[in-house]
Amino acid sequence: MPAMTMTEKILARASGKSSVAPGENVWANVDVLMTHDVCGPGTFGVFKKEFGKDAKVWDREKVVLIPDHYIFTKDAMANRNVDVLRQFAKEQDITYFYDVGTERYKGVCHIALPEEGHTRPGEVLLGTDSHTCTAGAFGEFATGIGNTDAGFVLGTGKLWLKVPPTMRFVFKGNLPPYLMAKDLILAVIGDIGVDGATYRAMEFDGDGVYALNIEERMTLCNMAIEAGGKNGIIAADQVTFDYVNKRNAGQKPYQAVRTDPGATFAFEKVYDVSKLEPVIAKPHSPDNKAFVSEVKGTKLDRAYIGSCTGGKLTDFKAAAELLNGKSVKIDTFVVPATTEVARGLDTEKVGGKSLREVFLAAGAKIGDASCAACLGGPSDTFGRLNTPISCISTTNRNFPGRMGHKEAKVFLASPLTVAASALAGTIADCRDLLV
Numbered sequence: 321m322p323a324m325t326m327t328e329k330i331l332a333r334a335s336g337k338s339s340v341a342p343g344e345n346v347w348a349n350v351d352v353l354m355t356h357d358v359c360g361p362g363t364f365g366v367f368k369k370e371f372g373k374d375a376k377v378w379d380r381e382k383v384v385l386i387p388d389h390y391i392f393t394k395d396a397m398a399n400r401n402v403d404v405l406r407q408f409a410k411e412q413d414i415t416y417f418y419d420v421g422t423e424r425y426k427g428v429c430h431i432a433l434p435e436e437g438h439t440r441p442g443e444v445l446l447g448t449d450s451h452t453c454t455a456g457a458f459g460e461f462a463t464g465i466g467n468t469d470a471g472f473v474l475g476t477g478k479l480w481l482k483v484p485p486t487m488r489f490v491f492k493g494n495l496p497p498y499l500m501a502k503d504l505i506l507a508v509i510g511d512i513g514v515d516g517a518t519y520r521a522m523e524f525d526g527d528g529v530y531a532l533n534i535e536e537r538m539t540l541c542n543m544a545i546e547a548g549g550k551n552g553i554i555a556a557d558q559v560t561f562d563y564v565n566k567r568n569a570g571q572k573p574y575q576a577v578r579t580d581p582g583a584t585f586a587f588e589k590v591y592d593v594s595k596l597e598p599v600i601a602k603p604h605s606p607d608n609k610a611f612v613s614e615v616k617g618t619k620l621d622r623a624y625i626g627s628c629t630g631g632k633l634t635d636f637k638a639a640a641e642l643l644n645g646k647s648v649k650i651d652t653f654v655v656p657a658t659t660e661v662a663r664g665l666d667t668e669k670v671g672g673k674s675l676r677e678v679f680l681a682a683g684a685k686i687g688d689a690s691c692a693a694c695l696g697g698p699s700d701t702f703g704r705l706n707t708p709i710s711c712i713s714t715t716n717r718n719f720p721g722r723m724g725h726k727e728a729k730v731f732l733a734s735p736l737t738v739a740a741s742a743l744a745g746t747i748a749d750c751r752d753l754l755v
């Protein structure tokens with residue numbers, strides 16, 4: 321049998337083949353299909369049109385519905401979308417529906433999926449959202465698909481997929497305390513460009529990766545799509561198993577895979593993380609890379625810490641370490657990705673104070689768990705850039721209009737850099753506060 325990468329092995333198994341090669345098309349069996357309030361209604365429409373108005377989904381336990389995008393708004397269309405999810409969940413008797421206004425409400429889908437035990441090594445997870453690649457952090461094939469494909473998956477449990485070639489990024493060395501996973505992935509995207517990994521798997525490897533906790537690994541995989549990647553993936557290790565085994569919904573058996581020695585990579589690059597500096601993406605593209613030291617002093621109006629890539633407990637702990645006992649100089653918005661992360665703001669402590677106490681004492685505003693202003697949203701969305709201001713953000717995209725106003729400028733950076741900048745009112749180097 322030929323040596324295969326993790327991505328190839330997962331797609332081979334999912335399609336019942338002993339081996340597959342890049343470029344080959346396969347019918348892959350899907351383990352989990354996730355959809356949310358933005359794409360769910362369209363997906364259900366395709367499903368009903370193609371399979372009939374009384375059709376049933378292929379497996380009600382493999383469909384996960386997570387309203388998260390336009391949640392806390394008076395916008396009637398946005399509210400209607402959540403209602404459509406409710407109707408569909410009821411009609412199909414969907415097991416995993418995390419409805420707004422109930423105890424089950426979670427927040428951002430890509431963090432809710434692992435927290436609720438829907439991510440498992442070796443599986444195929446598809447979602448109607450481009451950042452579905454986040455789940456590659458658990459050693460699975462996870463990718464975003466459109467409503468048409470998702471409607472087909474609802475009816476059949478399968479999807480016709482082309483096996484992507486794999487690019488390998490090796491991070492070696494010890495991560496200095498001033499760097500986070502966001503710095504690493506912004507460095508990669510800056511080096512290869514927003515189309516540098518188009519329809520390729522991005523495999524992250526090396527001791528620098530396995531030293532990261534699971535949330536930081538999610539940040540790496542989350543932004544594979546910002547380089548055009550089909551999926552990001554990290555081999556499962558004990559850190560992964562410890563997390564997954566505690567949460568695994570339905571205690572489903574799974575089988576982890578590893579890349580074979582001798583597998584073929586389309587590209588390889590090695591980073592010595594001990595030599596990297598904090599990285600930032602300037603407006604208006606995630607690949608518009610600069611070192612923070614090159615843009616230090618640039619005036620800002622707002623700081624934003626949130627989203628699926630920058631609103632996890634690790635992100636807030638890092639920011640709180642810098643904000644503790646100090647005051648922000650610009651409007652600073654804190655948005656936990658999920659309700660579990662929001663609870664962590666009260667239980668996690670820095671210097672004897674809860675993270676929530678630290679943020680509030682520093683003058684930051686804290687929102688409810690959701691996507692909030694990461695995607696702009698209706699004008700009453702918490703933290704939205706409604707005027708052409710400059711914002712530094714832990715989110716993953718900074719295209720014009722992404723966080724609201726088309727002329728607003730968004731700089732993407734790690735939570736450490738965002739917190740340091742919130743304190744200065746200008747882009748600041750967190751190394752100045754950490755030494």
Ligand code: SF4
Nearest residue numbers: 428627628691694695
């Ligand atoms: S937090 Fe932002 S990037 Fe993540 S799913 Fe929501 S809108 Fe998309």
